[in-house]
Amino acid sequence: MEGMSYPELVQTVLARHTENHQSNETEKELIFDSERNRYLVVHVGWEGEKRNYGSMIHVDIKDGKIWIQRDLTEEGVANELVELGVPKSDIVLAFRAPHIRQFTDFSVG
Numbered sequence: 001m002e003g004m005s006y007p008e009l010v011q012t013v014l015a016r017h018t019e020n021h022q023s024n025e026t027e028k029e030l031i032f033d034s035e036r037n038r039y040l041v042v043h044v045g046w047e048g049e050k051r052n053y054g055s056m057i058h059v060d061i062k063d064g065k066i067w068i069q070r071d072l073t074e075e076g077v078a079n080e081l082v083e084l085g086v087p088k089s090d091i092v093l094a095f096r097a098p099h100i101r102q103f104t105d106f107s108v109g
Contacts, residue, residue, distance in 0.1 A: 006066055006086070010039050010059050013080045017041050017057060017073060026052050037061035060094075065107055067094045078106060 004012070011032060018028040018041060026045030033039070041057040057077055058069040066086065071077045078091050092109045093101060101108040 004084075006061050006064075006090075007034060007037060007039075009081060009084050009086060010061065010066060013077055013084070014039055014041050014057055014059065016080070028056065065090050065092050065109070067092045067109070069094045071095060 011030075014030060014032075018030055025047060026043055029042050029044055031040040031042060037060060039057075039059045040055050042055050043052055045052050055070055056072045058071075059077065060067040060069060066081060068077050068091065078088075078093060081091060082088060088106045090107065092107045093104055094109070096104065098109065
């Protein structure tokens with residue numbers, strides 16, 4: 001994946017989380033706003049009588065850094081991006097409080 005831009009890398013990682021997953025009543029959707037560098041995976045559908053809707057993953061790219069706003073995956077989007085060559089210094093775990101970020105290996109923002 002060398003030579004890919006951050007938007008391309010984020011889109012690749014998020015797309016992996018929608019592959020081969022679709023139940024009869026719920027599905028995962030990719031929502032990409034490439035103009036503003038905002039990327040989401042949302043789940044939409046029904047579980048019996050209960051509406052199932054919400055964001056699983058939300059990533060923004062701001063000031064040259066990848067801001068992970070929400071990540072409900074087991075693998076961790078940040079870890080997947082690092083595996084693809086993104087330096088930890090370019091990834092902000094925005095879902096962590098600013099005073100906690102300093103204790104991670106990732107950027108504080």
